[in-house]
């Protein structure tokens with residue numbers, strides 16, 4: 001059985017379970033379930049606190065885990081990213097009341113509130129800045145108003161939480177993060193069960209980002225049409241019963257589909273269809 005850690009709470013939890021479900025795995029029905037065995041797929045899921053996942057994986061107790069890249073770095077655990085998953089995208093940044101601190105040099109002697117002491121400590125050490133760090137579990141933005149710190153270091157996505165607290169980011173982003181699949185550093189890269197799990201998730205990622213496009217076009221326009229729809233390997237081209245016409249089939253990025261359809265139409269292509277991809281193995 002492959003043993004996999006899944007976030008049980010927070011921003012990562014819902015999208016991680018949704019992705020696993022899309023990849024054909026059973027998922028827990030209620031949030032109190034801590035372990036779920038999926039015998040048909042020979043997988044056991046452990047629902048754990050996101051911050052703890054890298055620790056279990058690096059200890060070799062679980063084969064792989066889904067967590068945030070920032071949580072992995074923060075933990076200092078001996079684990080590595082094997083597949084980025086494209087959700088829970090965020091940046092990690094310093095913020096303060098406008099005009100109070102403007103750069104990294106201004107941090108000396110200040111108190112910084114954060115839930116991510118690992119990332120902040122490492123960043124300060126690398127920059128050679130001597131500042132105090134106070135740990136808070138969440139709602140870190142309020143720490144300045146309440147006088148616990150002059151600076152915070154936290155996850156920023158839309159910036160709404162910072163704006164609501166009257167704070168402004170300063171300095172370069174400390175790191176970027178997204179949800180990732182991790183495994184213990186140096187673990188067997190060819191493990192067949194892990195590879196199959198990754199192929200399933202990659203299938204979901206591709207199905208989410210691509211659509212299938214079909215169209216008919218005149219043979220003399222084929223090269224221009226194929227330049228618009230190169231596909232992943234190369235498009236399928238089949239003859240039509242009407243001489244001088246061909247049918248083309250290719251995967252295209254979903255976000256570009258409407259523009260590509262317009263361009264194909266302008267080229268004289270007709271019967272241009274897009275259909276969703278539900279699953280795939282590349």
Ligand SMILES: Nc1ncnc2c1ncn2[C@@H]1O[C@H](COP(=O)(O)OP(=O)(O)OP(=O)(O)O)[C@@H](O)[C@H]1O
Nearest residue numbers: 009010011012050068069088089090138155157177
């Ligand atoms: N608002 C957000 N938008 C995008 N990603 C986020 C957001 N908040 C947290 N994350 C990401 O989610 C992961 C943190 O998960 P975690 O569950 O610890 O925190 P959370 O989502 O803030 O939940 P909570 O604080 O309620 O426990 C990190 O990888 C972080 O970058």
Ligand SMILES: O=P(O)(O)OC[C@H]1O[C@H](OP(=O)(O)OP(=O)(O)O)[C@H](O)[C@@H]1O
Nearest residue numbers: 138139140155156157158159160161162
């Ligand atoms: O830039 P934004 O889109 O506002 O997102 C960032 C906020 O989201 C998370 O908070 P969460 O809601 O998880 O609460 P928490 O502070 O208690 O962790 C994070 O800690 C930030 O506070």
Ligand SMILES: [Mg+2]
Nearest residue numbers: 010138139155
């Ligand atoms: Mg949070």
